[in-house]
Amino acid sequence: MKNIFLLAAVLLLSTSAFAQDKNAKVSFEVDGVCMMCKKRIEKAALKTKGVKFAKWDVNTHQLSLIIDERKTNTETVKKTIASIGHDTKDFKAPKEAYDNLHECCKYRDEEVQEDHKKAKK
Numbered sequence: 232m233k234n235i236f237l238l239a240a241v242l243l244l245s246t247s248a249f250a251q252d253k254n255a256k257v258s259f260e261v262d263g264v265c266m267m268c269k270k271r272i273e274k275a276a277l278k279t280k281g282v283k284f285a286k287w288d289v290n291t292h293q294l295s296l297i298i299d300e301r302k303t304n305t306e307t308v309k310k311t312i313a314s315i316g317h318d319t320k321d322f323k324a325p326k327e328a329y330d331n332l333h334e335c336c337k338y339r340d341e342e343v344q345e346d347h348k349k350a351k352k
Contacts, residue, residue, distance in 0.1 A: 253299055255300050256297055257296050258294060258295040260294070260320060261312055261318070262338045264337055265336060265347060272285075272315075272317055273294075274312050274313055275314075279311045281300075281301070281303030282299050284297035296308065301317065313325070318338075318339075
């Protein structure tokens with residue numbers, strides 16, 4: 232009886248030791264300038280399989296995520312964000328996707344950046 236109990240305890244401990252952390256908190260910078268960008272970035276991130284939480288900060292440009300590492304990774308999310316027109320440090324949005332952004336969301340345009348800075352004041 233002791234041997235069975237000992238064997239069961241060892242099996243339980245060994246499986247829990249090999250369990251992978253399911254959720255991970257990650258963050259990275261995503262270019263954008265306004266609340267329309269925020270909505271678009273968060274929506275695209277959340278549509279990525281394995282992303283459970285997404286929040287983009289307009290002022291810091293940081294996208295904070297909670298992801299299931301068994302289903303996705305940071306690189307996949309960055310590619311998805313770039314495909315809708317927003318640059319990250321690792322992936323630049325394709326010209327066509329960037330050109331499809333609303334005029335007020337053209338974060339590469341210095342004039343648009345200045346207009347958003349003035350609006351914040």
